[in-house]
Amino acid sequence: MKLVVLGATGGTGLEIVRAALEKGHSVTAFARSAEKLKPFGDRIGVSLGDLLNSAELAEAIRDHDAVLSGFGPRLPIAKAEKDLLHRFALSLTHAMDLAGVRRVVVESNAFLFKDSLIPNLFGRLFFPSIVVDVTAMERVLRESGLDWTIVRPVELTNKPFTGKYRVREDHLPGRKLTISRADVADCLVRTAADPALIGKLLGISN
Numbered sequence: 633m634k635l636v637v638l639g640a641t642g643g644t645g646l647e648i649v650r651a652a653l654e655k656g657h658s659v660t661a662f663a664r665s666a667e668k669l670k671p672f673g674d675r676i677g678v679s680l681g682d683l684l685n686s687a688e689l690a691e692a693i694r695d696h697d698a699v700l701s702g703f704g705p706r707l708p709i710a711k712a713e714k715d716l717l718h719r720f721a722l723s724l725t726h727a728m729d730l731a732g733v734r735r736v737v738v739e740s741n742a743f744l745f746k747d748s749l750i751p752n753l754f755g756r757l758f759f760p761s762i763v764v765d766v767t768a769m770e771r772v773l774r775e776s777g778l779d780w781t782i783v784r785p786v787e788l789t790n791k792p793f794t795g796k797y798r799v800r801e802d803h804l805p806g807r808k809l810t811i812s813r814a815d816v817a818d819c820l821v822r823t824a825a826d827p828a829l830i831g832k833l834l835g836i837s838n
Contacts, residue, residue: 633657633658633697633698633824633825634657634658634660634695634696634697634698635652635657635658635659635660635696635697635698635699635700635821635824636659636660636661636662636679636692636693636696636698636699636700637649637652637659637660637661637662637700637701637702638662638683638689638699638700638701638702638703638724639663639683639701639702639703639704640661640662640663640669640702641661641663641664641665641667641668641669642702642703642704643702643788643790643813644702644704644739644788644813644816644817645661645663645702645703646668646669647702647793647813647814647816647817647818648700648702648817648820648821649661649669649672649676650672650814650817651793651814651817651818651820651821652700652821653672653675653676655821655822657821658677659675659676659677660676660677660678660679660692660696661676661677661678661679662679662680662681662683662689662692662693663678663679663680664680664681664682665680666678666680679691679692683703683720683723683724684719684720684723685723686722686723686724686726686727686730687727687730689723689724689727690726690727690728690730690731691731693727693728693731693733694731694732694733695731696731696733697733697735697824698733698735698736698737698824698825699724699728699733699735699736699737700736700737700738700820700821700824701724701736701737701738701739702739702813702816702817702820703717703720703739704717704739705717705762705765714761714764714765715765715768716765717765717766717768717769718765718768718769718772720769721738721768721769721770721772721773722772724736725772725773725776725778728776728778734778734779735778735779735824735830736773736778736779736780736781737780737781737782737783737820737823737824738769738773738780738781738782738783739783739785739816739820740766740769740770740782740783740784741762741763741766741784741785742784742785742786742787742804742835742837743762743763743766744763744766744767744770744784745784745803745804745835770782779827779830779831780830780831781823781824781829781830781831781832781833781834782832782833782834783816783819783820783823783834783836784804784833784834784835784836785811785816785835785836785837786804786808786809786810786811786836786837787809787810787811788810788811788812788813788816789810789811789812789813790812790813791812791814792812792814793812793814793815793818794812794814794815794838795815795818796815796838797811797815797816797818797819797836797837797838798836798837798838799819799834799835799836800834800835800836801832801833801834801835802833802835803835804835804836804837805835805836805837806837808837808838809837810837810838811836811837811838812838815836815838816836819834819836
């Protein structure tokens with residue numbers, strides 16, 4: 633598949649690029665700067681631009697099969713970025729309409745699982761602005777008419793890839809509250825190629 637990776641220079645984004653290449657996909661990384669992408673050399677394409685600029689984003693997405701996003705705000709959240717994910721979702725869905733590309737897989741957050749007490753309570757107590765923003769992002773995607781899949785991981789770590797993660801539709805799959813970014817990336821890449829997961833909300837943990 634020809635994949636576009638958004639948030640490509642972030643922790644999860646770099647792992648998505650790596651996982652996609654290992655699976656033989658063609659990758660275009662969309663980012664503000666190419667500095668962190670230099671280790672990939674000429675194995676990937678790089679498109680520079682602003683995720684909140686739908687015209688620039690559409691140009692990068694055009695002629696690809698799917699979009700994978702590991703984009704997320706940096707902590708602590710600045711006041712100017714309290715609705716960053718919502719604005720990103722609006723830009724992304726408009727850009728995909730402009731580019732004529734329908735498949736999108738987006739990393740979200742396990743804070744939104746109301747039946748998972750610890751992540752939900754932790755998010756609402758300590759990161760209420762993120763909960764609001766992620767909720768708004770997901771709403772835009774759900775209402776977009778695109779072929780979306782939303783993946784909600786628990787707390788992310790920089791531990792190595794294991795391939796032993798678990799995925800469950802509409803729920804977290806177990807009690808473990810961490811997962812490596814490499815495992816999340818692997819899930820996102822596999823999900824993009826699976827039409828059975830279109831319109832699904834997935835929980836993921838190790």
